[in-house]
Amino acid sequence: MSTTTSTSPPRPLGCGPRRSAGSRAVSPIASLARPRGRDLSGPELQAFVAELADRPELWIHLVKHDATQRFYEELLSDDHLTAWLICWMNDHDTGFHDHDTSAGAVAIVGGCVHEDRLAIGGAPRNRAFAVGESFHFSPADIHRVRHVGSDPAVTLHAYSPPLQRMGAYAVAADGVLARHSVSSAVELRPLHISGQLGR
Numbered sequence: 001m002s003t004t005t006s007t008s009p010p011r012p013l014g015c016g017p018r019r020s021a022g023s024r025a026v027s028p029i030a031s032l033a034r035p036r037g038r039d040l041s042g043p044e045l046q047a048f049v050a051e052l053a054d055r056p057e058l059w060i061h062l063v064k065h066d067a068t069q070r071f072y073e074e075l076l077s078d079d080h081l082t083a084w085l086i087c088w089m090n091d092h093d094t095g096f097h098d099h100d101t102s103a104g105a106v107a108i109v110g111g112c113v114h115e116d117r118l119a120i121g122g123a124p125r126n127r128a129f130a131v132g133e134s135f136h137f138s139p140a141d142i143h144r145v146r147h148v149g150s151d152p153a154v155t156l157h158a159y160s161p162p163l164q165r166m167g168a169y170a171v172a173a174d175g176v177l178a179r180h181s182v183s184s185a186v187e188l189r190p191l192h193i194s195g196q197l198g199r
């Protein structure tokens with residue numbers, strides 16, 4: 001997915017948006033306060049993205065919207081943390097997924113998104129998040145993030161350890177819930193096998 005010519009392995013993609021062409025890490029972000037030398041917990045990641053949200057000069061120039069897909073820029077990648085800016089519009093939707101072994105956090109810096117937590121035997125637990133709000137999740141959590149509203153949305157994401165694989169969920173024709181392991185380099189979208197979860 002990367003458009004660079006280096007031999008580096010593909011970068012993970014958070015909630016699965018597509019990588020923009022020619023993106024580069026923004027070095028000042030690496031100096032933001034955070035635990036060093038170990039993986040971060042969900043609450044620690046939430047504190048990191050909240051601090052990043054308060055520093056728009058580090059990412060505002062990267063905002064760009066694409067009606068056909070989520071647009072993203074990698075902001076930081078090291079041994080314990082990856083961070084992205086993601087731009088949403090037109091009801092862009094990840095579908096239900098997990099983050100394999102990674103915890104994560106999201107801060108909303110533009111527009112509004114909904115986070116749904118998958119619930120068996122009932123409607124998904126839905127929470128709306130607007131500018132100034134944030135949330136976190138553990139590797140065990142299954143969620144779906146989708147754009148809502150008429151205005152485009154912008155979100156900041158952080159994952160620890162860096163995302164390598166994700167699990168995408170769908171209901172098979174016989175009604176059995178299935179988890180599909182996908183590379184973090186794949187753009188997540190709702191899986192349509194016999195129908196989309198949560199609808």
Ligand SMILES: [Fe+2]
Pocket residue numbers: 014015094097099143145
């Ligand atoms: Fe996610």
